[in-house]
Structure formats: C-alpha cells, structure tokens
Amino acid sequence: MKAKPTVLKLGGSVITDKNKPATANLDAIERLANEIFQANVSPLILVHGGGSFGHPIAKKYNLAEGYEKPAQMFGFSETHRAMTQLNGLVMEALLSHDVTAVVVAPSSCVVTKAGRIQSIELKPIKRMLDMGLVPVLYGDAVLDSQRGFAILSGDQLVSSLAINFGASRIILGGDVDGLFTEDPKSNASAELIRHVSLEELKSEKHKIEGSKATDVTGGMLGKMQELIPALEHDIRTLVVNATKPLRVYKALKREEVIGTIIEKG
C-alpha cells in the first residue's frame, strides 16, 4: 500500500429506508456506487451501516445485551443474514459500476469483548488494499467473548480500521449535512457547524447529549464518541450528507463540499 487509505462510511439511514423493515434504498446505493467509481480514490476502505436490515431483528431478539437464551442464536444468524443481504445489494452495485470491491464479513474476522473490538484479523484487508481492491465491511452481529454476541456498529469499525491502517481521513456519509448547533430536523434556526476541533467535540458532547434530539443526534453522538480515538490519532474526519448527490463524490475528491470537518486541531 503506497498511500494512506481513506475510510468511507455510508450510513444505514442513507442506503436503506429506516421506516420499512429490510428495505434498501436502491437509488441511493446505485448513485453512491457511481460516485465512488467516478472519484476513483485508492486505497479505499468502505464501511456501511445496517439501517432497516439489521436493527429490527437485532432488537427483536435483544441481541445488543448479549446471550441470554438459545432462541437468540437464531436472532444472531438472522441478523447476520439480513446484513449479508443488504451487503449483497451494495456489492452488486459497486461491481456493476466497476468498483473492484471485495466483501469482508466482520463476523468472520472480529471478536468483541463486552461490545468492544477485542481482536480483528487484518491480513486479508491489508492484502486487498495492497492489490488495489476495495474492502467492504459493515455493521454486523459478531461473537463476543464475554456476552456471547454483540452488535458491532459500522462506526466502531470505521474508527478501528482507520487507526489500524493509518488512514489519512474518514468520511462519514449520513442523512444530515453535518453537525449542527441544534437538531436541524426540529429547529429551523439550527446552523451547520463547518469546523469542530477534537477539544470542542469533547466539551460539546454533554450539550449534545443533554438535548432532546436523541433521534437525530443520538445517532450522531454515538458516531462522534466512536470517532474520538481516530481523531486522537490525528485522523481528520469529514461529515457529509450522503443522501444528497455528489456530496460523497466531492468529499472523496477533496473538493469544496458542504459538511463538517472534525480534526485534532
């Protein structure tokens, strides 16, 4: 691998319809596959979320709390199967747009401990990057050495991969334009914050946490908390709205784009 990789996350809220169980947003997936192909960034690691594929089943079986009863084993398998299906749609779109993508199934190479990554096998991913292939990972149900299993978020994976491969940057593609002063979905006066330092992020955290906007920034707060270790490794992060055309493309191309830059500062 000659250059430092870029880690791109496509949120579950972007590639699925979060209101309908197991419903992919195929238009968004196709458009983003094309944006990734057009931007032609290498080395690139892609991570996507589960949206309406993984979460409902994981919730139904209460998987996030770990292993409690045998019936959950089917929940584990079903969650993974659902994520494999969503990933299959993403892979199909990438390959049909001539992106040389290769899936890496987190449940096949990660074990967590109490929900945090305990071991992650990096050799195949390293080889893929060396060869110019694009490894594609996703939020997944994984084995947990303490709880039996756990839900590994795409965000935790992003941070871990970025640190392990010394990424130059992280691009988080979500369904809002970036970080806001208030919840943009309920406050018309919310303003986009264009630049946040790690220091500010840490001090802002409680304020975000204290807001009522858990539906929107709850997800965003979780993402930000996962990001901190990567930011501490000096990996610059750009949050953009992947539901809007060309935002991800411009971010990948390092062009001017609406979004929030977060860096160690």
Add this chain to the structure above:
Amino acid sequence: MKAKPTVLKLGGSVITDKNKPATANLDAIERLANEIFQANVSPLILVHGGGSFGHPIAKKYNLAEGYEKPAQMFGFSETHRAMTQLNGLVMEALLSHDVTAVVVAPSSCVVTKAGRIQSIELKPIKRMLDMGLVPVLYGDAVLDSQRGFAILSGDQLVSSLAINFGASRIILGGDVDGLFTEDPKSNASAELIRHVSLEELKSEKHKIEGSKATDVTGGMLGKMQELIPALEHDIRTLVVNATKPLRVYKALKREEVIGTIIEKG
C-alpha cells in the same frame, strides 16, 4: 467446546448442478439441511464446495494461476459474489430447518501463500463452536501473499479446520458412494472399498493418478491428497454419497452406512 467437533463437507457436485452455470440443487440442499438438523450433532463445522457457482467464473478469469492483469480483480470479486450467493441458499435452508448456522467467509479470514493456507483466523469460529453455533465455510476466492489471489478449495479448508480444532472425524459427502477399485461411472465392475488405511491411500495414490478416470477420481484424488495431513493427525474420515438420502444423516449419527472409511490405522 466440550467435545471434539465433526467436520462435514458437502461437495459442490451435490449442492449444485455441475452442468449448468450457477444452478443450485435446491432439493438436495433442503434435504441435507434437514438431515443435519435431525442428526443434531454438536459441535459441528460445515464446509461446502462451489460446484457450478464458483468454478466457471474462476476459470473464465484464470484465477487459479494468480494475479496477472487488472481485469482479474473483477473475476475475484465475481467469484466471491457467486460463492456468497450459493452460500446464501445453503444458509437459508439451514436456518429454516432450525440449524443455528453462521457463515464464516474464508476470504475474510484466510490468506494463502502459493495456494496453501498461510494464515487463518480461528477466534470467531472457536467462539461459535463454544456457543453451539454451526460455522459454515466454503471454497472461496481468497487473497494470496505471493500470487495475489488463489482458489481455496473446500477440501483444503476441511483438513485445516479438522487439524486446528482437533476434530474427531471428517465426513466427506460427495456424489459417489466412496472410493472404488475403478472408476464407478465407467466401469460396472468397480467395487466399493469399505476401508482404506493411510498407508494404503498413499500407495494407491499413484495408481489412482495413473488411471484415465480424471473426471471422477481427479476430484477424488485431489480430496484424498488434501486429507492426508488430517489423517496423519489421526482424524478418521468417512466418504459417503450425499446425493443419496440419509447417507449423511447416518454418517453424522455414527450409524451403519455405505461408504469408505479412511484412517491412520
């Protein structure tokens, strides 16, 4: 893991129609999923072949020889995608028959060197076995540290997994009744060999190799060669015809069954 695991291989010739590209034999898959559920053996590791899903694409792009030109990267991805599709059908059948199966994608956890397994991440598989889940692996296109990529056969995986997890036995489910004195498909006088020692297998090898029956025993010879390391670790192997109902079930249940037993002796 309390007991020593059983490693069961379902051949590509059993679960697909080898004469039609990317055509699964759904009846066989359903029947075998049910046999596995009924036999209720634990711990169990399942490996399946690629049959008409993996081989034609791998051949089209000449993947077995390793990386030669960029176009092959699509071949690698396509081979893996095809195998994922076949595996998806197997997983669906297993889950619908209440087998708590979890897929382990070899390309996500194995790197080969000149076609031989160089590293294999075993932690997730170990955790699955500890929890009573059934890891399901398959022949796959994998990354190779020397050649770029390689085709990892299900048979090489079987031997490696059996040795690494100290398996009690290997069951190979293929499309013939076992090992024969001659090619059973062209010689009516061919007799089934019920018992072969490792010693005999090694000395017989050249004879098998020398026969013209490469279509049938070519596959069988390859399997036998892959088996030798496992046999040397004293892991008993039973070759049965998985295209015939209840052979796999009986093998799993340790009941009397038509087939060939191979052991160190």
